[in-house]
Amino acid sequence: MNAYIPRPLLYLSRQHDGTLCRHLAQQGWKPHFASSVSDLEGMDLDSQPMAGLLDLRAGVAPADLQAVEPWLALRNIGWIGLTDGASDLTPVARNMLGLYFIDYCTAPCDDAHVDYALGHAVGMATLRSSTAQAFPHAPRPDGMIGNCEAMQALFRSIAKVSRWDMPVLISGESGTGKELAARAIHQASARASGPFIAVNCAAIPPTLLMSELFGYERGAFTGAAKRKPGRIELAHGGTLFLDEIGDMPLESQTSLLRFLETGHIERLGSTESIAVDVRVVSATHVDLQAAVAAERFRGDLYHRLCVLRVKQPPLRERERDIVLLAEHILNQIRKHSPERIRGFSPAALRSLHAHDWPGNVRELINRIRNAAAMCEDGVIRPCDLELHSPAETERPPTLAKVRHAAELQALKEALQRHHERLIDVAEELGISRVTLFRMMREHKLQVRRGELDVVEQRA
Ligand SMILES: Nc1ncnc2c1ncn2[C@@H]1O[C@H](COP(=O)(O)OP(=O)(O)OP(=O)(O)O)[C@@H](O)[C@H]1O
Ligand SMILES: [Mg+2]
CATH class of the missing domain: 1.10.10 (Arc Repressor Mutant, subunit A)
Known part of the structure; x- marks a missing residue:
């Protein structure tokens, strides 16, 4: 250890342990002591990799652990826990220890173990920070980002349904990534080399939807100057993605059902029956079963479309991915930015993590876009994101x-x-x-x- 260049170390404990701090200083560390999360928030720390020591011994209440979670999630801090033994911890603390910590030391701590663990922690933090820069977004080939349990479950579902050549219905709230999932299913399927044709049933006026889907012959209607193949035909050999299927008018539903039953289409203005081989993936943000009950959606079509099901998790169930997604989004923005954007300040990352996000990823994207345009010196701070700094939201204890x-x-x-x-x-x-x-x-x-x-x- 180099005793001349003290390395920063966060030390969060309800009680200051003088002996431990003296030992750490002798080993070349510069401990920044905090007795609460509010103390941490008040510290002027940059984003250089460092070790963190969290004392879990003094009976950390679940609420305190929740407050410290955004700090535990920071990639530039390698955390070590001080415990009386992992089995003595509350279930919440044990879960956090497993999720976020590099290691833990059991009291009474052996100095050599603490030294080794802290050295290891700062090494891991350096590694994570450098890989975050080298592969800032590291998305899957289909462009989807997600490490949290909900996204891992989604990726497993996508992998499973991709192997079956059957219709899939993707459900989920607006802006949760249904189109990304549809493309991912196509890319992972045996039809990947075929076309992926998307039709947004809500965006095409009902009068045009039939001709868009089925195509038309020359002269089929006024303005039909030449033959045009429909989107179903264009998807031959590949995947037809019917987005917002819940908004499809009943007339088109009947024709679509006929196609799904026969595998044949007829262009408007023609009686010729054309065989088309497509796999249909559809998506909806509305409750289709409720729409069937209300007779706004045909029950027989619902059963044709909904053979395999994929459920897209809303952003609020992807809490642990927020920072990851934010970094990915910022990287996309950087590609088109007229100015150099250096990144999020540590407080901005914590405020992103702590914010109660609703379901829509687009809200996160727009906030980051706006912040990237408004920030000064290329650093995005909580105020640029129009989020409270975690220090502001945290109420002092009574x-x-x-x-x-x-x-x-x-x-x-x-x-x-x-x-x-x-x-x-x-x-x-x-x-x-x-x-x-x-x-x-x-x-x-x-x-x-x-x-x-x-x-x-x-x-
Ligand atoms: N897991 C993810 N990884 C990366 N980007 C994502 C992810 N989920 C959503 N997005 C982004 O969020 C935006 C919305 O995604 P998408 O259009 O696929 O959602 P949607 O559910 O089809 O939305 P809508 O209901 O409005 O049609 C896109 O810009 C997409 O790239
Ligand atoms: Mg969509």
């Missing part, structure tokens, strides 16, 4: 909460120091034994078989 946490801490430490000898604990804390019992009851602390046990902690 006095009651602070007092409760301090009492709990003092009780636990005194009990541990005196090996649960209650007379000594009461004396040290300057309270009667009756008061000590009452406080232990309030804090749900019990001494069982000589082991201090926190039965349940209040947030």
